[in-house]
Amino acid sequence: MKVLIITYYWPPAGGSGVQRWLKFVKYLQDFGVEPIVYTVDNPNYALTDESLQKEVPDNIQVIKQPIFEPNTIFSFFKKKNKKTSAGFLAQKPGVINKIMHYVRANYFIPDARKFWIKPSVNYLSTYLKKNPVSAIITTGPPHSLHIIGYQLRKQLNLKWLADFRDPWTDIDYFHHLPLSKKAKEKHFKLEKTVLETADITLVVGETMKRNYQKYTDNIHVITNGFxxxxxxxxxxxxxxxxxxxxxxxxxxxxxxxxxxxxxDQLCKEIKGFSDDLEVVLVGSIAEEVNNELNGYNNISVDRVGYLPHKEVQFYQRKSQVLLLSVNNVPSAKGIITGKIFEYLQAKRPILAIGPTDGDLAAILNKTQSGVIVNFDDIDNLKVNIQKLYEQYKNNTLTTQSVNISSYHRKKLTEQLANIIKQTVKS
Known part of the structure; x- marks a missing residue:
């Protein structure tokens, strides 16, 4: 059984966006599904990690087609070190930046990869007639790829699985976009069309599933993993x-x-705490975060910057405590950052800040791998850090996590393969 996977993020892309489908492709053949990957030939990736190329099985066919990205034009106006996962949201105030922000939000719908839709549909409609597959899979964001899937589904009557690594209109930064009423309506309409047309919708968490069930019952949760x-x-x-x-x-x-x-309080209240403490930040840091941290002289911060995936794993394993901070946004309950699963694998205590009744909290509770504290619960956070510090001083800082094997990428790929097979048969 062959499936065509349409993805923007593919090695040498770095960061979290590439991991999910790289790992699925790595294991799908073990369960009787042969993946063919369709991706971009000249991508504008904010992060790259050449080491991930080694994880692509040698016998996998990868088809690449060029893409025009207006991001390359907009990037002329911004410094290289200002790139973030939310792209233009990192722009500094200013007339030109505000104009670019508005244009990108309102004229590139669903996103700046919209110019890949038409050429991809034209190319793939011909390719698939000559090289038939049992199903196509699109993964977003960028959600333009779902529009490719939608059009191929209508033209060729193929089974279509739409995978949402992140939500569309519920994504953490959607409420920040300077969208006109017409632009918002277009986003909601496109999202609804994709969900109602796809044979199967895949999501990464229960909250997203509940939110999408008003559009479709054919929805499955397959989390990310390690x-x-x-x-x-x-x-x-x-x-x-x-x-x-x-x-x-x-x-x-x-x-x-x-x-x-x-x-900062504990540095002042507990003798030796300031000398023992070190905050380690691996990855890009927003200017606002840096500015705030610079105001705390008692807190030692090691700003490591972006690292290849294998080096990140080393930092995870050797850390005393792994910190996880959920975006404080309206959709916070449904946010499950991909790093949580690798944190589980590292088997170090996890300290999370976010909704205590959200999807992340459910995973931490299921695995008994750490604690989560609400965004404004300063007293509870202080108590938990004190406990962790006491265990550190007594050389007893460990975690006895359970039930983590279900989050292994191979186990998750088995779930995916079963869904694909059931979809094709239906």
């Missing part, structure tokens, strides 16, 4: 300092302001 055995045979020496390590983009919405306040 890969490999993670080196039980590799000896890792823990940091000597009381390290709180955050992996990934730390943008303004994700800035854990109460954490910095609590750490």
């Amino acid at each position: 890969d490999t055995k993670m080196s039980t045979d590799e000896s890792t020496t823990l940091d000597t300092k009381f390290t709180l390590t955050h992996i990934g983009l730390m943008n303004a919405d994700r800035n854990p302001t109460i954490l910095w306040k609590v750490l």
Whole structure:
């Protein structure tokens, strides 16, 4: 059984967007599904990681077609080090930036990859007639890829699975966009069309599933996960300092302001805490976060920057505590950052800040791998950090996590393969 996977993010793309379908492709053949990958030939990736090329099976066919990206034009106006996952949301105030922001929000719908839709449909409609597959799969964001799937579904009457790694109109930064009423209506209409037309919708969490059930009943949750055995045979020496390590983009919405306040208080209240403490930030840091941290002289911060995936795993394993901060936005309950699953694999205590009744909290509770504190619960956060610090001082800072095997990428791919087979048969 062959399936065509249409994805924008593919090695050498770095960051979280590439991981999900790279891992599915890695294991799908083990379950009787042969993937063919369709991706971009000249991508404008904000992050690259050449090491991920090695994870693509040698016998996988990867088809590439060029794309015109207006991002390359807009990037002329911004500094290279200002790139973030939300792209233009990182722009500084100013007339030109505001104009670019407005134009991109209102004229590139669903996103700036819209110019890949027509040439991709033209190319793939011919390709698929000569090279038939049992189903097509699109993954977004960028959600322009779902429009490719929609048009191919209508033209060729193929089974279509639409995978949402992140929500569309519920994504964390949607409420920040300077959208006109007409533009908002177009987003909602396109989202509804995709959900109602796709034979199957795949999502990464229960909250997204509940939100989308008003459009479709054919919806399945397949979370993200972790890969490999993670080196039980590799000896890792823990940091000597009381390290709180955050992996990934730390943008303004994700800035854990109460954490910095609590750490500053503990530095002043507990003898030796300031000397022991080190906050480690691996990945891009928004200017707002840097500015706030610079105001706390007692907090030692190691700004590591972006690292290849394998080096990130090393930081995860050696950290005393793994920090996870959910974006403080209206859709926070449904946010499950991909890093949580690799945190589980690292088997270090997790300290999360976010909704205690959200999808992330459910995973932490199921696996008993850490604690989560609400965005404004400063007292509870302080108590939990004190407990972790005491365990660190007593050399008892460990985690006894359970039920994590269900999040292995191969196990998740088995679920996907079963859904694909059921969809094709129906």
